[in-house]
Amino acid sequence: MRSGNKKTKPLGQVITAVKKNKSFYFMLLPAVLFLLVFSYLPMFNLKSGGVLLAFKHYRFNTSFLDMEWVGLKWFVKLFNQNDFWRVLRNTLIISFGHLMISFPAPIILALMMNEVRREKVKRFFQTIFTFPNFLSWIIVAGILRGMLLTDGTINTVLAQMGMERVSFLTNLDWIRPIIFSSAVWKNVGWGTIIYLATIAGIDSSQYEAALIDGASRWQRIRYVTWPGIKGTATILLVLQVGSILNAGFDQIFQLTNDLNYKIVDILDIYLYKYAFGKGANYGLVTAAGLLKSVVNFSLLLTANHIVKKMGQESVL
Amino acid sequence: MKLLKKKNTSGSSFYSYSVGDKIADFIILALLALFAFTIIFPFYNMIILSLSDYASSSKTAMKLIPKDLSLVNYKIIFSDPKLLSSIYVSLFVTVVGVVMSMGTTILAGYALSRKSMPGRKWVMLFFIIPMFFSGGLIPWYLVVTNLGLNNSLWAIILPSIVNVFYVILMKNYFNTIPDSLLEAARMDGATEWQVLIRVVLPIAKPILATIALFLIVDKWNDWWTAKLFIQDSDKMPLQLLIRNVVIESSMDIGSEKAQAMKNSKVLLNPLGIQMASVVVATLPILFIYPLLQKHFSKGILLGSLKE
Numbered sequence: 001m002r003s004g005n006k007k008t009k010p011l012g013q014v015i016t017a018v019k020k021n022k023s024f025y026f027m028l029l030p031a032v033l034f035l036l037v038f039s040y041l042p043m044f045n046l047k048s049g050g051v052l053l054a055f056k057h058y059r060f061n062t063s064f065l066d067m068e069w070v071g072l073k074w075f076v077k078l079f080n081q082n083d084f085w086r087v088l089r090n091t092l093i094i095s096f097g098h099l100m101i102s103f104p105a106p107i108i109l110a111l112m113m114n115e116v117r118r119e120k121v122k123r124f125f126q127t128i129f130t131f132p133n134f135l136s137w138i139i140v141a142g143i144l145r146g147m148l149l150t151d152g153t154i155n156t157v158l159a160q161m162g163m164e165r166v167s168f169l170t171n172l173d174w175i176r177p178i179i180f181s182s183a184v185w186k187n188v189g190w191g192t193i194i195y196l197a198t199i200a201g202i203d204s205s206q207y208e209a210a211l212i213d214g215a216s217r218w219q220r221i222r223y224v225t226w227p228g229i230k231g232t233a234t235i236l237l238v239l240q241v242g243s244i245l246n247a248g249f250d251q252i253f254q255l256t257n258d259l260n261y262k263i264v265d266i267l268d269i270y271l272y273k274y275a276f277g278k279g280a281n282y283g284l285v286t287a288a289g290l291l292k293s294v295v296n297f298s299l300l301l302t303a304n305h306i307v308k309k310m311g312q313e314s315v316l
Numbered sequence: 317m318k319l320l321k322k323k324n325t326s327g328s329s330f331y332s333y334s335v336g337d338k339i340a341d342f343i344i345l346a347l348l349a350l351f352a353f354t355i356i357f358p359f360y361n362m363i364i365l366s367l368s369d370y371a372s373s374s375k376t377a378m379k380l381i382p383k384d385l386s387l388v389n390y391k392i393i394f395s396d397p398k399l400l401s402s403i404y405v406s407l408f409v410t411v412v413g414v415v416m417s418m419g420t421t422i423l424a425g426y427a428l429s430r431k432s433m434p435g436r437k438w439v440m441l442f443f444i445i446p447m448f449f450s451g452g453l454i455p456w457y458l459v460v461t462n463l464g465l466n467n468s469l470w471a472i473i474l475p476s477i478v479n480v481f482y483v484i485l486m487k488n489y490f491n492t493i494p495d496s497l498l499e500a501a502r503m504d505g506a507t508e509w510q511v512l513i514r515v516v517l518p519i520a521k522p523i524l525a526t527i528a529l530f531l532i533v534d535k536w537n538d539w540w541t542a543k544l545f546i547q548d549s550d551k552m553p554l555q556l557l558i559r560n561v562v563i564e565s566s567m568d569i570g571s572e573k574a575q576a577m578k579n580s581k582v583l584l585n586p587l588g589i590q591m592a593s594v595v596v597a598t599l600p601i602l603f604i605y606p607l608l609q610k611h612f613s614k615g616i617l618l619g620s621l622k623e
Contacts, residue, residue: 014434017432018434020432021432021434023509027426027427027508030420030423031420031424031478032439032442034420034478035442035443035446035480037474039451039478041459042450042459044451047458048455048462051452053458116345116348117341128352129351129355130612131355131602132355134533135537136597138537138559138563139555139597142362142563142590142594143358143362145562145563145590146365146587146591147358149587151587193612250540275453276544286453290452293452297449
C-alpha cells in the first residue's frame with residue numbers, strides 16, 4: 001500500500017495520499033508558520049523588502065516598493081570605510097585564533113580524559129568541565145569581571161604581592177588572550193563530549209590488537225584513537241571554517257568597551273553599532289550582512305569540497 | 317560465556333603498567349585537576365565576593381579565604397523591585413517559550429518522521445534552508461517591529477519558537493521508533509493525533525526531556541531579542557538587567573537602599589553587589605544542571621546529531 005516508488009504517480013493517487021496524511025500537514029502548520037514569518041519573511045517581503053534592502057535606499061515609514069534602487073552603492077560605501085577594514089581584520093584575527101586554539105582544545109582534552117581509567121574520576125571532570133557551557137556570555141563576563149577588574153581578585157593578589165594592578169579588560173595586550181582563553185574556558189568541556197562519544201564508539205578489539213602488538217600509550221593514541229576521531233574533527237573544522245566571519249558576537253559584545261574596541265570589535269559588532277547607533281544606515285547593514293553570509297557559505301562549500309577531495313567524510 | 321565477557325571488558329589486563337605509564341597517568345591527572353581548578357575558582361570567587369561587605373572586601377586576604385560573610389549585597393539587590401520583576405519576566409518568557417517550542421517541535425518532528433507523506437522532501441528543504449541562510453539583522457528586525465511586537469514580551473518569545481536543529485533531533489528520534497508499534501495502534505482505530513500522544517510520546521521521553529532542558533537553558537539565557545525590542549524596564553529579563561548593571565553600568569540595582577545605607581555611613585562593596593546579581597542568574601542553571609548532564613551524557617543528543 002505504501003510503495004509509492006514510481007517516479008510519476010497519477011494525480012488521483014497523489015490526492016488520496018495527501019488526504020491520508022492530512023493530519024500530518026496540520027501538525028506541520030505551526031512550525032511552518034513560525035519559520036515563514038521569522039525566517040522567510042526577513043529574506044523577502046514586500047513591506048520592508050528583506051535582503052533586497054541591500055540595494056535600496058531605506059526610508060522610514062515607506063513601502064519597500066517606493067524606495068529607490070541604489071544598485072551597489074552600499075557595498076561601495078562599505079568598502080570605502082576604514083572602519084570596515086579594521087573590523088574585518090579583527091574578525092579574521094579572532095577567528096583564526098579560535099581555529100588555532102578553540103578548535104584543537106577539545107580534541108586534546110578528550111584525548112587526556114580518555115586516558116583516565118577510573119570511570120568515576122572521568123565523570124567528575126566531565127561534570128565540572130561542561131558546566132560553563134550552559135551559562136550565557138553575560139554571566140561568564142560577570143564572572144570574569146570578578147577576577148579581572150582592577151578591584152577584582154587577581155589584582156588584589158597582585159597588589160598584595162607588591163605588584164602593579166593591571167586593567168586586564170581594557171588593556172590592549174590582554175584583551176585578545178582573554179577572549180581566546182575565556183572561549184576555551186566556557187566551551188571546551190562541551191566540545192569534548194562529541195569526541196568522547198566518538199572514542200567510545202571505536203571497536204575495542206583495535207585497542208586489544210594494539211596492546212598485543214606491544215603498542216605504547218602514545219602509539220595507541222596515534223594509530224587507533226586519532227584515526228577514530230579524525231572524521232568528527234574534520235566535520236567540526238569544516239563547520240568552523242564556514243563561520244569565520246562570525247567570530248563570536250555573543251562573547252565579544254560583553255567584552256568590548258571604549259578602550260579596547262579598536263582591536264576587539266568584529267564585523268557583527270560593527271553592524272550592530274551601524275544598525276542601532278548614531279547615523280543608522282539600514283541599507284549598508286543589510287548589504288554587509290548579505291556579504292557576510294555569502295562569504296561564510298562559500299567558505300563552507302569550499303572547505304567541504306577540499307575535505308571531500310581528500311577522501312574524508314564531509315558535511316554536505 | 318562469562319569468561320569471554322571478562323576478557324572483553326578487561327582488555328587492559330594484557331598489559332602491565334610500567335613506571336613510565338604511571339608517571340604519564342599522574343601528569344594527565346594533574347593537568348586535568350589544574351584545569352578543573354581554573355573552572356571552579358572563578359565561581360568560588362564570584363560567590364565569595366557576593367558575600368563580602370565593604371569591610372571584608374577591603375581586607376585583601378579575605379577574598380581568598382572566606383571570613384565574616386554577609387548577605388548585605390543580596391539584601392541590597394532584592395530591595396530593588398527591578399530584580400524581582402526581571403526574574404518574573406525571565407520565568408514567564410522561559411515557561412511560555414518552552415511550552416510553545418515543545419508543542420511545535422513535537423508536532424513538526426512527528427510529521428517529518430513520516431516517510432509516506434507526499435511532498436516530504438520539499439518540507440524538509442523548507443526546514444533546512446533557514447539553517448544556512450537568513451535575512452540578516454535589519455530585515456529580521458524590521459519584520460518583528462512591523463508585526464507590532466516592539467516593546468512586547470512576545471518579541472522575545474515568538475521569533476525563537478522554532479529551532480530547526482531541535483526539530484531534526486526530534487524527527488531522528490521518532491524515526492527510531494519501530495513502525496509496527498504505530499501500525500498496531502492505527503489498526504485499533506487510533507487517529508494520528510492519538511498515536512502521537514498515546515504511543516509515540518511515552519516512548520520518546522528521553523528526547524523530550526533533553527530538548528526541553530536545552531530549551532529552558534536557551535530561553536533563560538536569551539538577552540538579544542530583549543536588547544533589541546524591549547524599552548520598558550519592567551519588561552526587562554534578568555539577563556538584560558544584569559548586562560545593564562554589570563557590563564554596561566547603564567543601570568543601577570538597589571540604589572535606593574544603597575543610598576540609604578551610605579547616608580547612615582555604611583560603606584558599600586559595589587563589586588560584591590554586582591556579583592550577587594550574577595549569582596542570582598547562575599543559580600537556576602546550576603539547579604537544572606544535574607538533570608541536563610544526565611541526559612546529554614546518555615549520548616542521545618549526539619547519537620542523533622551524527623545523522
